Amino acid sequence: MAKAADGDSADAIVADGLNVERGGRRVLRDLAFTVPRGSVTGLLGPSGCGKSTLMRALTGVQANVRGRLDVLGLPAGDKRLRDRVGYVTQAPSVYADLSVHENLRYFAALLRAPKRDIDRVTEEVDLAAYRDSQVAHLSGGQRARVSLAAALLGTPELLVLDEPTVGLDPVLRRDLWDVFHRLARDGVTLVVSSHVMDEAERCQSLLLMRDGELLAQETPDGLLERTGAKDAEAAFLALIESEPADGTAGGAEGEGAAR
Numbered sequence: 151m152a153k154a155a156d157g158d159s160a161d162a163i164v165a166d167g168l169n170v171e172r173g174g175r176r177v178l179r180d181l182a183f184t185v186p187r188g189s190v191t192g193l194l195g196p197s198g199c200g201k202s203t204l205m206r207a208l209t210g211v212q213a214n215v216r217g218r219l220d221v222l223g224l225p226a227g228d229k230r231l232r233d234r235v236g237y238v239t240q241a242p243s244v245y246a247d248l249s250v251h252e253n254l255r256y257f258a259a260l261l262r263a264p265k266r267d268i269d270r271v272t273e274e275v276d277l278a279a280y281r282d283s284q285v286a287h288l289s290g291g292q293r294a295r296v297s298l299a300a301a302l303l304g305t306p307e308l309l310v311l312d313e314p315t316v317g318l319d320p321v322l323r324r325d326l327w328d329v330f331h332r333l334a335r336d337g338v339t340l341v342v343s344s345h346v347m348d349e350a351e352r353c354q355s356l357l358l359m360r361d362g363e364l365l366a367q368e369t370p371d372g373l374l375e376r377t378g379a380k381d382a383e384a385a386f387l388a389l390i391e392s393e394p395a396d397g398t399a400g401g402a403e404g405e406g407a408a409r
């Protein structure tokens with residue numbers, strides 16, 4: 151496959167003047183940021199700030215997206231990105247009445263991923279012991295890992311993970327973050343949302359959002375330095391206090407067709 155034609159940008163994601171309207175409201179406002187390839191970027195911010203909307207835009211399933219949003223050098227949602235981008239939503243996206251293996255076999259067939267991928271991704275999310283268990287009989291964390299395994303089929307270059315660690319115990323959370331870092335070392339780009347600020351420290355780069363706006367793009371250390379705070383949570387609060395709270399920072403309230 152010709153690399154240049156499929157987008158050979160050094161950045162996995164480039165957003166500029168990105169606006170999204172939902173239900174007649176502008177829920178993403180003039181976002182501009184880049185995400186380097188082979189990194190783990192945390193998308194952090196309070197509930198309702200627009201994290202899922204941004205992830206939906208990245209994966210091409212969000213309507214009313216305006217402005218620039220390039221993914222792997224192509225416009226987000228481009229058909230050529232279909233098997234290069236993996237997306238795990240907050241809701242488990244696997245079949246409860248099938249086993250782990252049957253789910254993965256089904257998704258591998260849909261994605262035309264090689265059969266050998268099934269064992270690889272099962273190992274990657276540490277579910278080999280549950281290969282033949284029905285998903286309905288798994289714990290919440292195990293179910294979340296089946297969804298993640300399905301997203302890893304076919305070796306995507308960008309993984310978009312919407313709150314993948316919600317409801318997991320600290321050991322499982324740590325193990326999943328280890329998987330994320332291992333994938334990034336192999337060149338995969340990961341965008342991981344969370345509203346748990348202590349997860350910020352596990353990311354290489356942070357996109358901090360509030361009310362549909364990007365408050366900052368920083369490294370975890372840069373964020374602490376910039377705010378003088380002791381931890382990510384305090385830093386986020388310090389940033390919020392230093393910014394106007396009425397949503398005017400991103401510019402005019404009018405029509406969002408920024409190009």
Ligand SMILES: Nc1ncnc2c1ncn2[C@@H]1O[C@H](COP(=O)(O)OP(=O)(O)OP(=O)(O)O)[C@@H](O)[C@H]1O
Nearest residue numbers: 172173177195196197198199200201202203204345
């Ligand atoms: N289907 C929809 N129609 C209209 N507005 C919506 C819809 N879904 C979400 N919104 C609004 O868009 C804004 C951003 O929501 P989004 O789900 O992206 O936030 P979030 O940061 O992912 O929140 P959470 O952490 O709670 O999942 C919110 O104000 C929400 O009310």
